[in-house]
Amino acid sequence: MFSLVACIGERSTGDGDEFLGTRGKIDVEILVREADEHDFVRTVRFVVFDDASVTPTLDINELVTLGEGERDATRFKTTLDVKTNPDKMLVVIVNEPQVMTNTLDAVIFPEQLEEILFQMNDAFGFDHVQPLMSGIPMSGVKRKIVVEKNVSANEVITIERVVARVELWLKKADEIVFARLSTSMNSRVFLENTYGRGYLVTGTETDRTRFQTGLDIENNFGYMQIPSSGFEHVVWNYRGVNVLELSNSPQLICVFYTPERTYEVSDDRNKLFLDIRGITSPDGETGSRTYAFRKYHKIANH
Structure with missing residues (x-):
């Protein structure tokens, strides 16, 4: 801000x-x-x-x-x-x-x-x-x-x-002995259903120039996208020289930026997802797929 x-x-x-x-x-x-x-x-x-x-x-x-x-x-x-x-x-x-x-x-x-x-x-x-x-x-x-x-x-x-910042925080579940990211396992994260463009200028709720209702609606400035097609997938690859060991405390793994937009609540097809792949544990390779809204995500057995 x-x-x-x-x-x-x-x-x-x-x-x-x-x-x-x-x-x-x-x-x-x-x-x-x-x-x-x-x-x-x-x-x-x-x-x-x-x-x-x-x-x-x-x-x-x-x-x-x-x-x-x-x-x-x-x-x-x-x-x-x-x-x-x-x-x-x-x-x-x-x-x-x-x-x-x-x-x-x-x-x-x-x-x-x-x-x-x-x-x-x-x-x-x-x-x-x-x-x-x-x-x-x-x-x-x-x-x-x-x-x-x-x-x-x-x-x-x-x-x-004018973009949202999407952060992925990971921690291992208590019952897991270890969970690791590495280049050898091609550890990576996909951001699904992002979008290639966005509105450059909007007001802010703080200054009462966005999300206003009633008599104040005329003070709103700018638009909010509601896309239904043309989505994109982007990927972050782990490139650390050393293996990254996950701990019991949340760790910031990666950050994406995506244009501001909204979506139909009843339809999962256009919601943002994080698809996490290539994490090793005692049971082999594991991963997870989750909505892009949680502060952190646990890696557990699947």
């Missing part, structure tokens, strides 16, 4: 800026909290709309790229020069895939952002385990921001990944 803290204030304008209207500034700070090993800020795009709840018009669309010395930054600060307006919407996109920069540069309406899909292969390796150098895409949306002349305000916006 990220927190983006914005202090909004007035900036005096000269005669040459009159055609821009009354201007203000947003001092923005992005903080990465409880970051995982891949959650770094590489690029940040700020898109700001005026009169967002009535007839949105574009104020700014700016991309900021961090320098080489900040490639693994978990904190970012900048100042946005914006128009004063009582109904602004701020959209933040972190680590956009490089192939999408031209598309995002051309955005002038909120609806365009809501409909943009990214391809997993443009942001992650073929196995959906490691992000590319551009980083993990993340986004957030905050509505009802007021920028007034001679008034300063603070805004907090939450930034979240």
